[in-house]
Amino acid sequence: MDRTVNDVAQQVSTGAMPGWDRVEALAVQAHARYASNADGHVADYIPGLAAADPELFGLAVGEIDGSVHGAGACETLFSIQSISKAFVYAMVCDAVGHGVIKDRVGVNNTGLSFNSVIAVELNNGHPMNPMVNAGAIATTALVPGATPAEQWEVIRTGLSRFAGRQLELDGEIYHSEMRTNQRNRAIAQLLESYGRIDIDPSDAVDTYTRQCSLRVSARDLAVMGATLADGGVNPVTGERVVSDQVCRDTLAVLASTGMYERSGEWLFEIGLPAKSGVSGGIVAIAPGKGAIGTFSPLLDSAGNSVRGQLATAYLSRALGLNIFASAPAHHSSAPAARKDAV
Structure with missing residues (x-):
């Protein structure tokens, strides 16, 4: 991560977002700062992803008041890939409950790659992590519906409600x-x-x-993330999508597992629940404030967008989004010593 953001003060995670103009300007600055970074590689194990333009880079910041601030290719559509796991997980939590999905799927990080088969065998068939493929497939299997077609329509409709518009399948x-x-x-x-x-x-x-092949933009991701940030209410449409308890559960899982085997490093450096996908998207959520959506196809070795990580780190610092950041309270006088203190 870029830890040399000298022109932006480290803000603490308190209060609301700064003013509209400030957020807009910082979104543009974050894009300009990292647009020329050419580190990483495009995912090539899926032929359809290998054809992505490595120059594409867009980002958006969505606030819980419905404001969305974009820069670069923020309206460019791409397949959502593993980011879908977060929102399908939230939908299933809402449908079957906290206990069922914890027991059937689990909430712990495996520490292994997202498509690991070994992780299932090591844990007696338990997927453990809902944000890797084994856990996500188990989660998708729990989606309500009597037929695959009905389950697919529940997913497509549900993710569309998160985005605030009708999402479409990328057939290719x-x-x-x-x-x-x-x-x-x-x-x-x-x-x-x-x-x-x-x-x-x-x-x-x-x-x-199919769920991984839905087409979204960085702007869509910002709105979808802001819905989780706002207790399950889409800040653009005003529609309740999931409950506030489900948002809490989902964000807790994303904090520990959302960035594959780099989740600990991400939380240490950036301090936001987040989810990435191998098409180059990242969504990062600041509870009670909003979300950042980014898109750039150049990935690191774990499958996380390089530019997306850098831009999110920059915005997290500049906007005071890190959920672990705080500052000492200023007291007029020292607290009185307790009489029973040893």
Whole structure:
């Protein structure tokens, strides 16, 4: 992470966002600061993603009052990929409850790569982490619906409510992933063998692949994240999407698992619940304030967007979003000593 942000004071995570003009200016500054960074590589294990333009870079900041501030390619559409896991997880939590999804899917970081099969075997068939593929497939299998078509429509409609507009499937990405998702099919069959999913594993993988192929923009991600930041109410449409308790659960999971095996480093440096995807998107949420959505296809070795991480770190510092940041209270006098103090 860039720790040389000398022209921006470290702010503490208190109060509200600064004024509209200030947020707008900082979004533009963050984009300009990192637009020329060419570190990383485009995901090439899915042919449809390998064709992404490495020059693309956009970001947006969404506030809980409905304001959205964008810069660069913030309206460019790309497949949501693993970022969908966060919002489908929230939908399933809302549908089946805190206890069921904790027991069936789990809430802990595996410390292994997002598509690991070994993690399932090591934990007696328990997915452990809802933000890696095994846990996400188990989560998708819990989506309400009597048929795969009904489950898919619940997901598409639910994620559209988070975004505040109708999201569409990227058919090219979907078919490209279906031709190369042997590993996910193996994971689903393994989950079925352990009794972790109750539907046909092929159907679970198909629906999961569809959810990852929905098209979003950095602006959409900012609005979707701001919905989690605002207790489950979409700040643009005013619609309640999920409960405030579900937002709390989802953000807790994202804080510990959302950035793959780099989640600890991300939380240490940036201090925000977040989720990334291998198409180059990142959404980072500041509870009670808003969210940052970024898009840049150049990834680090863990599958996280390089420019997206740098821009989010910059904005987290400049806007005072780090949920762990605080400052000493100023007291007029020292507190009186307790009489029973040793």
